Amino acid sequence: MNSNWDAVLSTGVDNIDRQHQELFRLINNLVSAMNEEKSKVEIIKALDSLEEHAIRHINEEEAIQKENNYPGLEIQQMQHEEFKDCLRDIRSFLETREISTLFIIHMQQKIFKWCRKHMLTADKDLGEFLINSRRN
Numbered sequence: 001m002n003s004n005w006d007a008v009l010s011t012g013v014d015n016i017d018r019q020h021q022e023l024f025r026l027i028n029n030l031v032s033a034m035n036e037e038k039s040k041v042e043i044i045k046a047l048d049s050l051e052e053h054a055i056r057h058i059n060e061e062e063a064i065q066k067e068n069n070y071p072g073l074e075i076q077q078m079q080h081e082e083f084k085d086c087l088r089d090i091r092s093f094l095e096t097r098e099i100s101t102l103f104i105i106h107m108q109q110k111i112f113k114w115c116r117k118h119m120l121t122a123d124k125d126l127g128e129f130l131i132n133s134r135r136n
Contacts, residue, residue: 003028003112009119011127016064019057020119026050027111034104043094051087058084061126070129072122079118086111 005024010017030046038046058080065073090107097103 003031003108009116009123011119011123012131013127016061016123016127019053019060020115020123022053023050023057023115026053027108027115031104031108034099034107037099040094043099044091047087047091047094051091054083054087061123064130065126068130068133070126072125072129076122076126079122083114083118086114 003024005021009020011020026046026049030043030050033043033046062073062077062080064070065076070076090111093103093107
């Protein structure tokens with residue numbers, strides 16, 4: 001599973017792409033903290049940073065969609081809720097169980113798979129829409 005942002009994920013909208021790059025960096029920080037067997041406090045801090053950025057990004061991205069009357073807003077909102085649910089599930093697990101190698105692998109695959117799929121489909125469509133609407 002590719003755990004780095006790459007140009008194929010670009011939406012063509014610089015602000016969104018920068019936020020996506022930061023999202024990948026923060027996910028990698030969380031995975032690294034778990035792989036390095038850092039304390040639960042440090043791992044939760046890494047998750048806090050990821051959640052804060054993700055929520056801020058989602059709010060900004062959805063605001064852009066509303067401002068531009070983007071027809072795919074509802075789909076984006078549903079998918080964003082899935083991502084927030086994923087982060088809540090990770091937090092719940094971290095707060096109630098011991099971290100295992102299997103959990104780290106599963107979490108890493110799930111979160112990166114979701115991000116790549118969402119960025120390659122929904123966010124690419126959004127980027128195309130925004131770029132085309134600026135031309136008109």
